[in-house]
Amino acid sequence: MHTGMPGAMLTSAVDLDACDREPIHIIGAIQPNGALIAADVARARIEFASENVDAYLGRSADQLLGLPLVALLGESQCAGLFARSLEPTQPDLLRPHFLSLAWPDGREAALECFCHVHDGRLILEFVHRQEGPAAVWEEDLVRQRIISDLIQPDTLTGLARIGAEIIRDVTGFDRVMIYRFAPDRHGEVIAESTVRADTFLGLHYPASDIPEPARRHFVLNVIRSIPDITAPPVPIRALATGAGQGRPLDLTFSKLRAVAPVHIEYLGNMGVGASCSISLIANGQLWGLVACHHYGPLHLSWSRLRFCELLGGTMSALLQSLENRIQLAHGIRAEKTAFAIERQARQGRPLRAVVTDEADALMEQGAAEGMMLRLGGQVVARGRVPERQVVPASLSAALFDGIATSNHLAGLSPHDASGSNGIAGAAMMELSDDGEDWLILFRQEFEHTITWAGKPGKRETVGSDGTLRLSPRGSFALWREERRGRSQPFTAIDAEFLRIVRRALFAMNSLDRERAAVAARSAAEAEEARLRLALMDAVRSRSMGELASALAHELNQPLFAVTNYVNACRQELKNHGVAVPGDVHALMDGAVAESSRAADLVRRLRNLIGQGEISVEPSDLNAVIRRGTDLALAASRRDPPTVVYQLLPDLPLLSVDPVQVAQVVLNLVRNSLAAMEDRADPVLTLSTRRFGRFVEVAVRDTGAGIDAALQDRLFEPFHPSTTSGMGIGLSLCRSIVEAHGGRIRVRPVTDGAEVSFTLKIADGETDG
Numbered sequence: 001m002h003t004g005m006p007g008a009m010l011t012s013a014v015d016l017d018a019c020d021r022e023p024i025h026i027i028g029a030i031q032p033n034g035a036l037i038a039a040d041v042a043r044a045r046i047e048f049a050s051e052n053v054d055a056y057l058g059r060s061a062d063q064l065l066g067l068p069l070v071a072l073l074g075e076s077q078c079a080g081l082f083a084r085s086l087e088p089t090q091p092d093l094l095r096p097h098f099l100s101l102a103w104p105d106g107r108e109a110a111l112e113c114f115c116h117v118h119d120g121r122l123i124l125e126f127v128h129r130q131e132g133p134a135a136v137w138e139e140d141l142v143r144q145r146i147i148s149d150l151i152q153p154d155t156l157t158g159l160a161r162i163g164a165e166i167i168r169d170v171t172g173f174d175r176v177m178i179y180r181f182a183p184d185r186h187g188e189v190i191a192e193s194t195v196r197a198d199t200f201l202g203l204h205y206p207a208s209d210i211p212e213p214a215r216r217h218f219v220l221n222v223i224r225s226i227p228d229i230t231a232p233p234v235p236i237r238a239l240a241t242g243a244g245q246g247r248p249l250d251l252t253f254s255k256l257r258a259v260a261p262v263h264i265e266y267l268g269n270m271g272v273g274a275s276c277s278i279s280l281i282a283n284g285q286l287w288g289l290v291a292c293h294h295y296g297p298l299h300l301s302w303s304r305l306r307f308c309e310l311l312g313g314t315m316s317a318l319l320q321s322l323e324n325r326i327q328l329a330h331g332i333r334a335e336k337t338a339f340a341i342e343r344q345a346r347q348g349r350p351l352r353a354v355v356t357d358e359a360d361a362l363m364e365q366g367a368a369e370g371m372m373l374r375l376g377g378q379v380v381a382r383g384r385v386p387e388r389q390v391v392p393a394s395l396s397a398a399l400f401d402g403i404a405t406s407n408h409l410a411g412l413s414p415h416d417a418s419g420s421n422g423i424a425g426a427a428m429m430e431l432s433d434d435g436e437d438w439l440i441l442f443r444q445e446f447e448h449t450i451t452w453a454g455k456p457g458k459r460e461t462v463g464s465d466g467t468l469r470l471s472p473r474g475s476f477a478l479w480r481e482e483r484r485g486r487s488q489p490f491t492a493i494d495a496e497f498l499r500i501v502r503r504a505l506f507a508m509n510s511l512d513r514e515r516a517a518v519a520a521r522s523a524a525e526a527e528e529a530r531l532r533l534a535l536m537d538a539v540r541s542r543s544m545g546e547l548a549s550a551l552a553h554e555l556n557q558p559l560f561a562v563t564n565y566v567n568a569c570r571q572e573l574k575n576h577g578v579a580v581p582g583d584v585h586a587l588m589d590g591a592v593a594e595s596s597r598a599a600d601l602v603r604r605l606r607n608l609i610g611q612g613e614i615s616v617e618p619s620d621l622n623a624v625i626r627r628g629t630d631l632a633l634a635a636s637r638r639d640p641p642t643v644v645y646q647l648l649p650d651l652p653l654l655s656v657d658p659v660q661v662a663q664v665v666l667n668l669v670r671n672s673l674a675a676m677e678d679r680a681d682p683v684l685t686l687s688t689r690r691f692g693r694f695v696e697v698a699v700r701d702t703g704a705g706i707d708a709a710l711q712d713r714l715f716e717p718f719h720p721s722t723t724s725g726m727g728i729g730l731s732l733c734r735s736i737v738e739a740h741g742g743r744i745r746v747r748p749v750t751d752g753a754e755v756s757f758t759l760k761i762a763d764g765e766t767d768g
Contacts, residue, residue, distance in 0.1 A: 112302055178280075
C-alpha cells in the first residue's frame, strides 16, 4: 500500500513521520512509459522537457526547451488544445487529447496527450496511441458483468468482491485487493481476487504505509499506474533561463510522475514488479483503494487504464450509495427514537422517565451495554456502567459540539481503569449549557486480534558511513497484535445517531428547565405577593382596628353621658317633687334606648372594620350600584352631573353584602362629585364588565384627575383623596372589596379619573 517517497538520509534520531512531509509532487522525473513537456501558460513557451521526448516528439529536450508550443503542435492542434477545459477535475481523470505530429525526418507520430494546467503551467504528457477500438469494450462478458453483477450486491464486502474480480479479469494483474480505511486510517483488505496460492484477505496494513502526501494525491487523482518498478526514472530538464528557473515543476496531477525510491523499495520487499492503485472516494473522503499487484512488469494500454478509472468511479458511486443508504436507515431509526422522546416530553412526562423508558432503544442503536443519565443533580443508571462515576470529567475535556467519544477510556484517565467494570468505551452527550446534565452510553471491552501484514512501523538501517536511514517495512510475514482495553470504535453512523439524539434531548431538557424556572419564579412571586398582602392586611387591619376602637371609645363616652344625663334629669325631677307627665317619661325612655342602640351600632362598626365580618345574600349588582349612586347624589349639595350607566343587563345574582357594596359605590361617587365641582359639564360614568369568574365595576369622572404621586398610597388609611375628610373612605372601600375576594385599583385615563373594583362570582352561580 505504501506510495513511497525519496529515502531520507538521517544523521540523528530517526523521525518516523518524515514521510508525511516529503514533497513527492516535485520529484523532478517521470516514468519511462511516456514523455512530458511543460510550457508557461502566459507565453506558451516550452520550459520543461523529459530527457526521452525524442522517442515521442522526434526532437530532443535541448531542441524543445525555449521553443513556442505552436511550433511543435501547429496552429490548428494548438488552438484545439487551448479550446479544451484544461483545469484539473476533482478528482482528476484521464482525459486524452489525440494528436498527430510530423517529425523533422518526415515521419508522423500518433500520440495520446494528457494535458492540464496547474501552478501557472501547461503540462502535456505523451504516450503512443493504441490504434483501433479498445479491446475491453469488445468483451461482452465484461460489459454484462458491469451492468448486472456490479450493481446487485447490497453489502459493501459483496460489492468489493465483485469489483476486485472484474478489475483482475480486465487487467490481468496477479492480485487485486480492495482496502477499506478504518477511522484510525489503517487499512484492511476486505476483498481479494488472485491467481496466487497465498491470500491477503483480512490482513491489516498500518496507517504509516500511506503517508499524508500520498493520501492527498489519491484524493486528487483517481488512478496511479506503475508498470515496472525497476525501470529507471527519466529526469525532467528545465530551461536554463526564464520563468522556469528556480521554481520546480509541480507534478501533482501528472499521470507519469516518477516513483519515489522508498515506495520502490517497499514494493520490492513485497516482491511486486508492477502496481496500479484506484482511489475509492465516498462523500468526498478517501474511503479506500483498489490495489493491483503483479509479480513482474505489466504494461497496460491507457485505454484499459481509463476503463479501470471508470470502473473505480462506478464502484465509488455504488459504495457511497450503499453507505448513505445504511446511514440513512440508521438515521431514520435515530429520528424515530428522538421523536418518541420529544412527543412524550412535550406531553408533560418528566424527561428522566422518558429517557429511562427509551433506554433499551438508545443502547441498542448506540451499540452500548450501559447508560448513565444525569438530570437536575440526580443520576439514573441502566445496564453495565463503571463502578466509579468519574468518567464524565474525563470525557468533558474531549467535547466537540456537545459530543465526546472514546473507545479507550483508560487512555483518557488511566486512574479510572480500576473501576471500569469491563467498560472500555463511552459516548457522552452534553444536555445543558452549564454542563450539569448529560447522557453517557457505555461500551464494554472488545478483545480481538488484528492480523497485520508484517509488524507496523518503518525500520531503521545503518549505512556504511554510520548514518541512519529510514526504510519501509522489510517483512510482510503475518504478525498478530492482541488489542485489549478498547471497545468497538465509534463510526460516522454512531456520530450521526448521537447528534440526532442529543439534539432532541437538549431541546427537551431546555424546555423542562424553562418550565421549572417559570414555575419556581411564579411560585416565588406568588409567595412574595402573599406575604406582602398579608403584611399590608395586618398593618391595615391594625390601623383600621385602632381607628374603630378609638371611634367606639370616643362615641360611647358621650352616648353613655347622654343616658346618664337623661336618667339624672328624671331623678332630679323626682327629688324636687315635680310631677313628670307620662309622655315626658316616654321621651326620656326613648332617649335612653336610642343611646343604647347607637352604642350597639358603634360596636358592630368596630367588629366590621377590625375583623372583616360581612353578611352576604344574593343581590342584583346593578340595583346595588344605582342605590349607592342615588344616595351619594341625594346627599350632595352640588348641581348633579350627567350620569351615564353602562351596566351589563344579564349579570347573575352575586353573593355580596349589598349594604357594604353600596357603601363602596357611594364613597367612590362622592369623591368623583368633589373632583368635578369646578367643571362646566361634569359627567359621571358607572360601568360593569365581566371576565371569567369576576365582574368589574368602574366609576369614572371628568374631574381634575388624581396626582400620580398620590396613587400608590391612595387606599391607605388617613390619606385623604379630597380636600376634606379624615381619609378613611377609600381605605374602607378596599377593606370591603377585599373581604369579598376582589381587588380595587386606579386605572389611568386621559381625562379625569377612574377607580374600579372586582367582585368574584361564586361557584354555582349562573346567568339570569
